[in-house]
Amino acid sequence: MTSIVVLGSTNMDLVAYVAKAPARGETVTGRSFRTIPGGKGANQAVAAARAGGEVAMIGAVGSDDFGYRLRDTLEHCSVDTDLLRTVEGPSGTAHIVVDDEGGNAIVVVPGANGTVTSLSHGDEALIANADLLLLQLELPLSVVVDGAAHARRSGVRTVLTPAPVQPLPPELFDVTDLLVPNEHEATALTGRADPHAAALALLEVVPEVVVTLGAAGCLYAARGADLLAVPAPQVRAVDTTAAGDTFVGALAVALGEGRPVPEALAWAGTAAALSVRREGASTSMPYRTEIDTALGTPSSLEADPA
Structure with missing residues (x-):
């Protein structure tokens, strides 16, 4: 079984569903509201665990009720939370508006995530014994760089999702094996609007790139x-x-x-396609058997979501 460590965020998603997202200064009426465990780190951990990986999470939750729920959700999904810290104060939150076309706008408030500024000895040992380390940018950048550098020294493959997108230091690119931006993030990092050109430009700083293109699929460059x-x-x-x-x-x-x-990209794309057919973040992620079934029987993707 693939051993995966996620160094990343946990947030409670506060999700409002609307026909059309409000413009600046505008108030609209939503049709429903949900609180759903999320955060890019926790989401990737749940997705990997449901896809069949052996997953452990490094990060932090707050001492509030959201923190309890976030930890409980990860454990329910068979994610190891032994090194998920609990700190005094609020957990991270993501305030999300989802429109009728499935698009979204998100504001993230870091909360407890902002306290994860360094690795403990236990964190380092966990990373060193993994097959892959997954990283995003919802934790302080210093610990992301430290985590990737420790993985590189330990011979562990690093996969970085550069979101929320921001200027990245050369020392992070130097210890990233696979960069996975979406097309907007790829443009922000390179200044190139065309995803093909952006992917090729990113190869100047990392050895492998996957640019995700939403409904159009993805581009792989090496x-x-x-x-x-x-x-x-x-x-x-x-x-x-x-x-x-x-x-x-x-x-x-x-x-x-x-x-x-x-094959790996097609399998991951099928998993993503299954997720967009359901509401929520962690609640929408498919299990391994669902991915295998959908990939082998494409018609199963055409049915209305449950």
């Missing part, structure tokens, strides 16, 4: 190889909030199992 375009299954999107994190979690499992890259 040094010394041709660009590979992998289409996504076509589905009716209900909520795209967790698509990217589902893709990364499933991709990590597939790569850890030694699958060829085209």
